[in-house]
Amino acid sequence: xxxxQFHWIGRGRLALGVVxxxxxxxxxxxxLAAPAEIGGLTVTLPDAATGWRKAGKGNLFMLxxxxxxxxxxxxxxxxxxxxxxxxxxxxxxxxxxxxxxxTLPDMAKEDILVKHYGxxxxxxxxxxxxxxxxxxxxxxxxxxxxxxAGDKQQAYLQLVLLNVNGDRSRSAEADFAxxxxxxxxxxxxxxxxxxxASEDGGLDGVFTHLETGLRPNVFGGMDFYSDSTITTFxxxxxxxxxxxxGGRSITEHCKETPTDCGLYTLTGGGFFxxxxxxxxxxxxxxxxxIEIETKTFSKKGEDLVIADEDHRAVPRFDEGTTLxxxxxxxxxxxxxxxxxxxxxxxxxxxxxxRNGTFERKGWSGASMTNEIGGSQSGVTTxxxxxxxxxxxxxxxxxxxxxxxxxxxxTMSIFxxxxxxxxxxxxxxxxxxxxxxx
Numbered sequence: 190x191x192x193x194q195f196h197w198i199g200r201g202r203l204a205l206g207v208v209x210x211x212x213x214x215x216x217x218x219x220x221l222a223a224p225a226e227i228g229g230l231t232v233t234l235p236d237a238a239t240g241w242r243k244a245g246k247g248n249l250f251m252l253x254x255x256x257x258x259x260x261x262x263x264x265x266x267x268x269x270x271x272x273x274x275x276x277x278x279x280x281x282x283x284x285x286x287x288x289x290x291x292t293l294p295d296m297a298k299e300d301i302l303v304k305h306y307g308x309x310x311x312x313x314x315x316x317x318x319x320x321x322x323x324x325x326x327x328x329x330x331x332x333x334x335x336x337x338a339g340d341k342q343q344a345y346l347q348l349v350l351l352n353v354n355g356d357r358s359r360s361a362e363a364d365f366a367x368x369x370x371x372x373x374x375x376x377x378x379x380x381x382x383x384x385x386a387s388e389d390g391g392l393d394g395v396f397t398h399l400e401t402g403l404r405p406n407v408f409g410g411m412d413f414y415s416d417s418t419i420t421t422f423x424x425x426x427x428x429x430x431x432x433x434x435g436g437r438s439i440t441e442h443c444k445e446t447p448t449d450c451g452l453y454t455l456t457g458g459g460f461f462x463x464x465x466x467x468x469x470x471x472x473x474x475x476x477x478x479i480e481i482e483t484k485t486f487s488k489k490g491e492d493l494v495i496a497d498e499d500h501r502a503v504p505r506f507d508e509g510t511t512l513x514x515x516x517x518x519x520x521x522x523x524x525x526x527x528x529x530x531x532x533x534x535x536x537x538x539x540x541x542x543r544n545g546t547f548e549r550k551g552w553s554g555a556s557m558t559n560e561i562g563g564s565q566s567g568v569t570t571x572x573x574x575x576x577x578x579x580x581x582x583x584x585x586x587x588x589x590x591x592x593x594x595x596x597x598x599t600m601s602i603f604x605x606x607x608x609x610x611x612x613x614x615x616x617x618x619x620x621x622x623x624x625x626x
Contacts, residue, residue: 533556
């Protein structure tokens with residue numbers, strides 16, 4: 190790996206020039222096997238097929254991945270660096286993060302763009318900080334740093350991206366996040382998984398809460414939103430902020446998408462009263478950060494009151510239930526800046542009949558204009574979704590649509606308004622019933 194040397198905290202700093210020299214190095218050693226032990230730290234490395242390979246020597250364990258130049262992208266490079274466990278008190282994690290970030294002095298001057306903190310499934314403190322972007326010698330550099338601390342030792346990891354963005358960046362970040370979730374500071378640590386404890390659980394069903402407000406859109410304007418947010422509780426102790434799609438169980442859903450999920454425990458109360466609070470341990474990032482919140486809790490009949498907000502119980506559809514009507518889901522967003530304007534819109538219609546048949550159709554369109562140097566350009570496009578028809582089946586929170594060719598699509602569905610089919614939430618989208626007026 191040439192003459193580049195890396196030194197950990199207390200022995201020097203990793204200058205950007207050294208990182209840039211790595212950007213120009215010859216190919217590294219052969220790909221690694223998946224498991225790795227680094228001075229007592231255990232991690233699961235990215236699969237060899239993803240292109241990561243060992244690079245460098247010294248106190249930092251390093252992986253490198255090259256991205257070739259294409260018509261759309263410059264040649265890029267990604268580095269993962271992992272320290273051996275360091276003896277330190279848990280309380281020094283934030284100070285240690287600052288020192289490790291400073292191994293790239295110019296990056297340390299940048300503001301933190303994204304920050305996550307909490308605990309891991311093994312009870313360690315964890316902090317994640319993302320910074321972007323330093324430009325040096327025509328190379329754009331971004332950094333994600335992770336610190337994990339137990340009572341007696343800490344470990345630090347970072348992902349450095351050089352001329353890597355878009356899909357390439359998302360791919361490298363996903364590999365890094367998976368690696369971070371696998372970190373074990375002690376041989377007795379368990380793998381990342383949401384496994385309820387014996388004291389967890391106690392609720393069962395889907396509960397909805399109506400949220401409204403304004404939020405910015407991609408065009409610089411503001412959109413009004415009205416969302417029926419949901420929480421799905423499993424009696425054993427899992428919860429999800431999404432209704433599992435495709436007929437999957439909540440356990441399957443949480444394994445595939447842990448950032449939708451968490452664990453909960455009902456606390457307080459006594460023999461003659463229900464719990465007075467709920468502890469919710471939510472997975473807040475792909476790095477496995479878990480945030481713990483304790484909220485007030487009570488029951489109101491079949492409904493719940495969490496943090497003084499009403500959460501209505503959503504009844505399941507009985508097996509074989511049929512509906513009659515036409516439901517429409519629409520979306521529109523628009524805005525403008527000093528030199529551009531744009532809008533997008535879409536509409537999807539689902540017709541359900543009492544005899545168990547369905548029809549669906551839809552369309553979408555977009556329009557954008559730009560003005561540069563007194564000249565104006567624009568584009569308008571639209572398309573229709575091919576119509577489909579066939580038979581449907583309702584059961585629980587599941588809608589199966591089987592078209593005339595025999596292909597079945599499974600979606601989640603619930604009625605947020607008790608006793609009314611005026612609004613259906615299908616795969617997370619609001620479908621309003623068209624009464625023909």
